[in-house]
Amino acid sequence: MNEKTNLMKGSMMRSILITGTGEAEVRSVSKPVCADGMILVRIEACGICTYEQRIFQGIHKTDYPVVSGHETAGYIEAIGKDVHSEELKVGDRVIVGVTLPCRTCYPCRTGNQQSCRHFSALKQLPGQPCIGSGGFSEYMMVLPQSVFKYYHVSPVEACLAEPLSCVIHSVETADPQFGQTAVVIGAGFMGLLHTLLCVRRGACVIAMDFNEERLELAKKLGACYTLNPGKADAAAEIRRITHGEGADLVFDTTPAAKTVETAFDYIGKLGKIMIYSGIYPNQPIQINPHRIHSDSIQLLGSANSNDRDFVRAAAMISYGLVDMKPFISGIYPAEQAKEALISSCTGKTFRNIITF
Numbered sequence: 001m002n003e004k005t006n007l008m009k010g011s012m013m014r015s016i017l018i019t020g021t022g023e024a025e026v027r028s029v030s031k032p033v034c035a036d037g038m039i040l041v042r043i044e045a046c047g048i049c050t051y052e053q054r055i056f057q058g059i060h061k062t063d064y065p066v067v068s069g070h071e072t073a074g075y076i077e078a079i080g081k082d083v084h085s086e087e088l089k090v091g092d093r094v095i096v097g098v099t100l101p102c103r104t105c106y107p108c109r110t111g112n113q114q115s116c117r118h119f120s121a122l123k124q125l126p127g128q129p130c131i132g133s134g135g136f137s138e139y140m141m142v143l144p145q146s147v148f149k150y151y152h153v154s155p156v157e158a159c160l161a162e163p164l165s166c167v168i169h170s171v172e173t174a175d176p177q178f179g180q181t182a183v184v185i186g187a188g189f190m191g192l193l194h195t196l197l198c199v200r201r202g203a204c205v206i207a208m209d210f211n212e213e214r215l216e217l218a219k220k221l222g223a224c225y226t227l228n229p230g231k232a233d234a235a236a237e238i239r240r241i242t243h244g245e246g247a248d249l250v251f252d253t254t255p256a257a258k259t260v261e262t263a264f265d266y267i268g269k270l271g272k273i274m275i276y277s278g279i280y281p282n283q284p285i286q287i288n289p290h291r292i293h294s295d296s297i298q299l300l301g302s303a304n305s306n307d308r309d310f311v312r313a314a315a316m317i318s319y320g321l322v323d324m325k326p327f328i329s330g331i332y333p334a335e336q337a338k339e340a341l342i343s344s345c346t347g348k349t350f351r352n353i354i355t356f
């Protein structure tokens with residue numbers, strides 16, 4: 001039997017609200033009472049992703065306040081009535097994910113929660129004080145399907161399972177094979193996770209970035225080659241490395257529309273180009289449709305992740321197959337959330353984590 005806990009009404013929790021452009025503050029709001037069929041998670045750590053930065057900077061237009069945050073880890077504090085789970089108990093350490101899809105639309109019902117028709121990071125989730133994905137609150141009340149158990153690592157490492165789950169989805173969609181060459185454009189957090197997972201899958205990674213320090217890290221993570229397009233002719237280098245074939249795979253992890261055009265300079269016959277990153281600002285680009293036909297190139301996209309991706313991200317972190325420590329740039333208590341957001345917006349960090 002599950003341990004069921006009914007919490008006292010009237011207690012409070014801390015929520016970090018983004019209240020306007022460049023503004024964030026901690027407020028004391030009502031703590032959710034665990035509803036029937038739900039799980040109440042005490043959030044311990046939440047990463048700051050690009051989406052939160054864009055809300056904070058006013059790039060994503062929205063009504064304020066917003067309680068953002070979608071990279072969360074904590075422990076189960078209460079299990080609601082009618083949760084018929086033999087798998088979960090109070091105190092279990094869990095990553096919270098896949099909270100935004102509706103779970104009833106066609107993509108959701110076919111196991112593709114990452115492509116939910118009603119996916120929105122700006123709806124109000126149950127128990128939250130306002131719109132937003134809710135991870136910047138001390139408590140989240142979620143469906144049992146939205147918690148994923150993890151082991152052995154700290155919450156600040158575990159909360160990065162969400163970005164890892166998205167990269168698992170991307171890499172698995174492109175499906176690198178042993179001995180193939182994969183160009184990973186961008187050696188930020190997402191690019192480095194792509195590098196790491198492609199290496200795990202037996203591909204020869206060519207990591208590309210203007211930042212030498214980040215390229216150094218890519219090398220440590222197993223990239224066979226690193227390439228600074230500011231210093232070398234990237235297309236010529238890739239042709240040289242691949243003995244004239246061009247790359248089997250190109251992953252674009254940068255937000256620049258133009259970069260997708262350059263991916264066509266790197267890709268070889270039967271190659272796959274993955275557009276992983278959200279494109280901002282979004283502009284039309286020129287591509288050569290005949291080349292897609294004649295070289296049998298596949299142009300792919302990937303966004304978000306599903307239950308299955310989360311299960312495996314949690315496992316990879318728990319088993320130490322992916323070490324998140326090199327990507328943690330700063331750990332900030334909730335009271336310093338504004339400083340954490342400002343620091344993230346400099347573009348010089350991998351991940352800043354907020355803790356409760």
Ligand SMILES: [Zn+2]
Pocket residue numbers: 049050070071162163
């Ligand atoms: Zn994220």
Ligand SMILES: [Zn+2]
Pocket residue numbers: 101102103104105106107108109115116117118119
């Ligand atoms: Zn859906």
